[in-house]
């Protein structure tokens with residue numbers, strides 16, 4: 001606490017990011033990074049962009065990136081907004097579109113950045129409990145609200161709702177923005193992007209961090225009809241005109257265009273996920289049905305905090321959230337098969 005702080009700063013509850021230690025030999029399964037990294041074409045494009053042009057400001061509108069994203073989804077580039085990681089796109093979304101008199105609704109168990117943004121921007125919000133199976137129930141959102149935000153698949157459960165449920169939600173709330181955070185959609189979920197054309201209240205947010213292996217480059221985007229995107233642009237241009245630097249723009253475009261690399265490595269991760277889920281169940285874990293690049297699992301006779309600490313002693317990092325309803329779960333990012341096998345071997349030792 002400091003007397004120099006603006007009053008708001010005293011009441012913030014900052015997001016706590018997963019650790020990024022630099023210990024060598026660590027099996028790092030705690031922040032849902034992609035174990036295969038990014039497309040070599042993206043790396044080449046970043047090298048190629050690394051020259052004297054760095055003295056110039058980058059394109060403030062990220063035009064080329066918005067174009068390639070728009071073409072893939074048969075949209076207009078003006079229906080795409082790009083930002084410095086989807087966290088920044090989300091922050092602008094909360095600021096520009098989700099702050100109304102009635103509360104913003106989101107699940108009680110979800111991405112913990114949402115309540116952080118609400119505190120930052122003074123947004124009235126209400127958490128809607130997941131059901132006993134840790135599922136989002138669309139019917140529970142039928143109540144007065146200013147807007148709705150949901151990750152699909154949800155985090156940290158990994159559970160996806162079918163697109164028909166998302167469409168029902170959008171139809172039931174024609175006067176509210178429904179924002180769908182699709183950070184993990186590429187790992188077997190169904191994207192709501194095709195619904196954007198028909199629904200003026202839908203905003204879909206995606207990231208290059210997880211399925212495209214570019215968490216370090218910080219690139220995310222949103223798609224929606226023009227009035228929603230214009231609101232994001234107004235906030236962005238009141239905050240930072242150049243959120244994406246030259247290297248990020250070059251790398252993101254090349255990564256987006258390397259569809260073969262993307263699909264091949266995404267499929268490897270999905271296959272490893274299914275294999276790891278089976279092996280964890282054989283060790284007695286309850287594992288939620290994941291459509292993401294992580295598993296959410298608990299053991300019936302061990303506390304989540306103890307298991308996470310014992311894995312840490314063996315140089316394996318997973319994420320543990322000390323929050324109500326989920327304190328005995330571990331969120332385990334899908335690594336390579338070698339990393340998954342190290343995790344399984346460690347669990348076998350710990351559990352015997």
Ligand SMILES: *Cc1c(COP(=O)(O)O)cnc(C)c1O
Pocket residue numbers: 084085086087088111151155181183206207208209215218219220
């Ligand atoms: C990882 C994640 C993000 C943020 O990703 P960026 O790296 O900022 O693009 C957004 N939403 C959810 C649910 C996530 O798990």
